[in-house]
Amino acid sequence: LYVKDENFTIFSEQELLKLNFKNFEIIFSNPKSPASVITKRLQNSTDQKLQDSVLGINFNYATESFFQINLPVYEQALRDMQKFIDTTKPTVDLYSGVGSIGLTIGAGDLTLVEINEFAVDEMQKNIKKLDREETVKAILAPSEKALEFIKKGSNLIVDPPRAGMNREVCEKILEIEPEKVIYLSCNPATQARDVAILSKKYEITYVRGYNFFPRTPHIENLIVLKLKK
Template sequence: MSKRPFPVVLVTLQKIVGGGQTLATMDDGRKLFVWGGLPTEEVEVQLFRKKNSFAEGYVINVLKPAKDRIEALDQDSYISTSPWQIMAFASEQRHKAELIKEAFDLHHFKLPKKIEVYSDDHEYGYRNKMEFSWYWDKAANQLDLAFYGRGTHSKIPVAGSHLAMESINKTALAMRDLLRAHHATGFSLKTLLVRANQKGDVAMQLYVKSESFKPFREIDIAALGVKGFEVIYSNPKSPASVITKRLQAWGSLSLTDTINNVPFSYLAESFFQINLPVYEQALMDMHKWVDPAKPTVDLYSGVGTIGLTIGADDLTLVEINEAAVCEMKANIERLKMKHAHAVHAPSEKALDFISGNATIIVDPPRAGLDKSVINRLIEAAPARIIYLSCNPVTQARDIALLAESYSITSHRGYNFFPRTPHIEHLVVLDLT
């Protein structure tokens, strides 16, 4: 028996909530979390998930638009990649400040000053990394770049993204055209990862589903205009683009960028900040709170871009990802930082490095700080903690726990990801 399709419902949207959706209430009393809509709008929503207490969906028709609604640039795919393309940028800035406030209100914690969200006003073309899926048009027997539809397994064919740097879209389309000439089908391909530095140099990885994938001619790879290229077999049983086996390599997959006058190298698949100009401003703001006379401990340090740019000479960097630690060590050696030490460990297993005489920097994943890290911070009582977060909700939770010993000296939001709901927030905590 075929599965019944989810219905379309008519609702009036109320407010934007922490996940980035807009909230409504359905006729049966259930809360509805909607993508592609703005507060006050009357809309028709296609549901894609229904639970006993809530549902989720996306807007398919706007009956009464909000005053700040604008036309999305990526008409077909914005809900998948950047659902806030539909609002004026000033409204986005305001909503992000409100979401930071609500995150702290949720934990009964009042921030000491008005919330500011910094932006360099570049709404598009800022992303230095994109990951595309593939779409196979059966009628035309044609391959296209694609993104997954929000909340579904369907794919939307695209010719790039307005969020991406121009060099990324250009080389992604060149790869699509080469695969068409290569007679590759969407069923044999997994994803395409394209990364660019600020100069426009591009490194690209094609993830495929079979170890017997036919290799490319070097002359064809050179014509892509990339600095480096790899074909990687990725276990098709894993939904993520994991590296199971490297099948073909050409050029160099290592890119270089300068962050606040400090050079860094990183691999195409390594973690590296997506929006470097805004990140540089965050680092400059953080630098003001680092005491050069004290050791610096940088937890969740990635390839070391925070500690190696703003940390004191006596620097310890802790990171769980082995590839990132290798890149970090290479950066330390190249920068000739004799008193910087890379530690390959999860932060919750490196608690002995948290000491009372050090400045502690934390930039955890969305889940926030492990409880053991919070307990150790309270026990060791460092004079200052600099906490950069990609999730103000978990940051507020952690700071509420630290508040028994610390007070907030400074805080600022950053719009690292314009046209999306994602927010970065910096809080400087001083021992009371």
């Protein structure tokens, strides 16, 4: 649970037992940050190693890393994304987290790029567990520092934070010209900004919104872009 009040009231041991919370944390996130961040742990009742199944694949992840919470809707989004992956071409997954997108829908030649060291640690475990060490590369780096892995004619998957893609990433995509850009976003406003830049060379072939966060104003949005001929 991320909270914006550092003086948030924590649960007593008796309350945790009554609620049957086995893996639970309360984390203070600096309200000045545009995204949820671990500023201070207020309460920790977890081994910090979690696991969830996505499209039949079990993924490890840590509390310090990102993972989607609405798994049934997430799986629908992944099925939609999978339709646009050319399995004969290499796939690069930027902002990949623990690899839950790339490892479920990516082809054999797959590169996963992630800035969070905790996520990459779990990603490497997931790759090993799936016996894909020979065909999957795990890169610990900001996406804008790993652009050499994007190849002309390849599949590119991006799922950036709310701030969207770095301008440098957008410009490099236009320069290298991957065949498809499969863009999942939790912020349609910054996604629209990035797509406007990419529209110099790309056309939209698919759009769909997903209700990842019921009863909130937030949605997840998928846009698939194809290189113009």
